[in-house]
Amino acid sequence: MNIQIDMIDHTDTLTEKQETLIRELLHEAARYEKLAEGTYELSLSFVSDEEIQELNRDYRGKDQPTDVISFALNEVGEGEQPVEPEAGTPNLLGDIIVSIPRCQEQAEAYGHSFERELAFLIVHGFLHLLGYDHMSEDEEKKMFMRQEDILTAYGLTRS
Incomplete structure (x- = not known):
């Protein structure tokens, strides 16, 4: 498996x-998520609070900054059919956008490093691209456990 990451x-x-x-x-x-063999692609952008607030307002109807937003390209809406990538082309997962100011503030508030908070937000966004969500208490518990498992496997534990 190969992941191409366009980072800005x-x-x-x-x-x-x-x-x-x-x-x-x-x-x-x-x-950790056992993605199938193949090539995957995602974009990862790091932005200001103003930029993420604009996205949050335009796409989620919430006129306030947030820490991370994901746009999954493989998400299948009601009545839609999944799109399979053509042979030899990457499976486009989507976009993850992280607010650097929010990340810095949250790292300080939670008493851990900027890197730990950044990793948490990126894994959170990545899991959304794979279809995880936290609309219900059970979904949230499953997703947040998965995040912690991945961070622990990588060696980034809460400290």
């Missing part, structure tokens, strides 16, 4: 070491 840091905040951590973490998450 609109805030010019992330270091090369943090970008490497993100790529390694997403590969670990894909292995």
Whole structure:
């Protein structure tokens, strides 16, 4: 399995070491989720609170900043049929957008590193791309347990 990650840091905040951590973490998450053989592609953008607030307002009807938003390209709506990628083309998973200011604030509030919070948000977004959700208490419990399992497998525990 191969994951192509198009990463754009609109805030010019992330270091090369943090970008490497993100790529390694997403590969670990894909292995942990046992993605089928093939090539997958996703985009990952790091933005300001203003940029994520605009997306949150336009696509979720919530006029406030949030920490992470995901747009799954493989999500099948009511009455829709799943689209299979053509042979030899990557399976496009979707987009993950992370607010760097929210990430920094939450890391401080929760008393852990920026990297730990960043990893948490990215795994959260990645799981949404794979179809996980947290609309019910059971779904939320399952998704958050999965996030912690992936972070622990990668070696990023709460501290």
